[in-house]
Amino acid sequence: MTHKQREPDWSAWNNWCDSRIDARRSFDREVLVELVAELKALIEDQDEKMKAQADNIGALDTKxxxxxSVNDLRSVEDRHTGDQLAEHQVAIAExxxxxxxxxxxVIDLPNVMQRRGLN
Structure with a gap:
């Protein structure tokens, strides 16, 4: 007769392992969710700062x-003033x-005696 050995019942062990794995998985999930939330907050904060910087850059670009434009106008005015100055300097020199x-x-003054008819 053959004696058949019974397989050991590992169900309790498997249940314990599954519970430990589930607990670790839950912990990891919580940590991951917290990290994702923190990263999302950081990204949103950086997005707000970048938008503010973009607005500042836009305002500075406009300015x-x-x-x-004002400098170009002044340059034209300066050239015109320089031309006028040159013309005035020529006129002053003339x-x-x-x-x-x-x-x-030589100033030729009339003789006083000739005027009085005293010649």
């Missing part, structure tokens, strides 16, 4: 374009030349 020429002329 830069305005200042560049007037100085005329004044110097007039000052260099």
């Amino acid at each position: 830069l374009r305005q200042l560049a 007037l100085r030349r005329l004044v110097n020429a007039e000052q260099a002329k």
Whole structure:
């Protein structure tokens, strides 16, 4: 006769292992959910900061374009003023030349005696 050995009943062991695995899985899931929530909050915070920076950059870009436009206008005005200054300097030089020429002329004063008819 053959004696058949009975297989050991591992169901209690399996149940205990499953409960430990489930407990660890629950813990890991909680940690993962907390980490994902923290990361989501960090990302949202960074998104808000990036949006604020983008708004600041947009405002600065607008201001830069305005200042560049004003600078271009000033440059045109400066060129015009420079042209006028050059014209005025030429006119001043011509007037100085005329004044110097007039000052260099000998003044012919009428003889007082001739005027009185005393000749």
